[in-house]
Amino acid sequence: MPSSNSSIVQQPVRTVFFISDGTGITAETLGHSVLAQFGVQFNEVRLPFVDTLEKVHDAVRRIDDAFEKDGTRPIVFSTLVKTEFAGALQSSKGMQMDLIKTFVDPLEHELGIEPAHAIGRSHNIANSIEYENRIEAINFSLAHDDGQSHKNLESADVILVGVSRSGKTPTSLYLAMQYGIKAANYPLIPEDFERGKMPSVLAPFKEKIFGLSISPERLAQVRNERRPGSRYAALDNCRYEVSEAEKMMRTEGIHWMSSTAKSIEEIAVMILQEMKLAKRSY
Structure with a gap:
């Protein structure tokens, strides 16, 4: 047959x-x-x-x-x-x-x-002011990547939070390059989970915060590519961090989504919709 x-x-x-x-x-x-x-x-x-x-x-x-x-x-x-x-x-x-x-x-x-x-x-079609705004947004996102700077956070259109390697940096840069959005991003770390609250520096800007999460299994895979065999990449640690981060975002009433099965483009569009950011640079 x-x-x-x-x-x-x-x-x-x-x-x-x-x-x-x-x-x-x-x-x-x-x-x-x-x-x-x-x-x-x-x-x-x-x-x-x-x-x-x-x-x-x-x-x-x-x-x-x-x-x-x-x-x-x-x-x-x-x-x-x-x-x-x-x-x-x-x-x-x-x-x-x-x-x-x-x-x-x-x-x-x-x-x-x-x-x-x-x-x-x-x-x-896009005039020079719009072009300059996009360049300014890119520079802003680079300066405020991974919590490097706390200056001028009031100028941010959105502040992305989440555990390390959950997709904050590429999403921030994509929002800046494609939409002229000033996107800062800030990592949530074990010290934040022990306190049970968002970093104090972000408190005045709660309405600008959007959270990214990720499945523990995918997080462990990504982290192992960067630091193989480390405690940072261990699955049980990833489960703990993801669980605590999601619990914190729910408690704080912050909009958040999982980046696990979504492209950067999909994540960016969902952030624009959820945060009602209609700003475009072209």
Whole structure:
């Protein structure tokens, strides 16, 4: 009798191109969101700053070479703003996903306004003040990482608390870089648990505090990568710290969530929602 898996066809590895006249972050972000829906392995090729016709023709050659090598059409996610460049790219043997055309054409029809088709236009939307605010937020988060400084906490938009290695630092920096949020973070340590209350320096800013927790098993794994075999990384110690931290946050009435199975992006969005932080830098 044939195996139940005999009808499953192994998909060939496909080549995916992310092509942009800028950094390519938009093409990659949208492309990855779409590709994540399919259980197929991809070879990724990034071609940023394709801002001349010569570079577009070079991209076409690379796409066609991938077609000849793989025997399947490469998938092309592009955000080329200039119509001339986007049209030249269409001559390649790739399966085209023109992300600019997908959204700009319907909006042009709806708004009754002809788009500018100007390279770098998206970077001019945010003015210099907004850019400076984002840089200021990054510097603030770096200066207030892991409780390094208690100065100017009144300027913080949010103060993240939690046990060591629960995800406070990457979340703080992500909030600063992506949203211009001034995020400080402060570790909860055994001395805090013995006192049974939040560090006194944070007391005046309770309404700004948001807690991050993590499963003890995951915490032990992360800590063992940093300090293998230490008491700091021992599972029983991790269980104690997590339990005490969560109990303290419940007692203090602080909003908190577990970071165990969530990405930094998901954590950041939940913090923005819970703390009602609508500030964005672009």
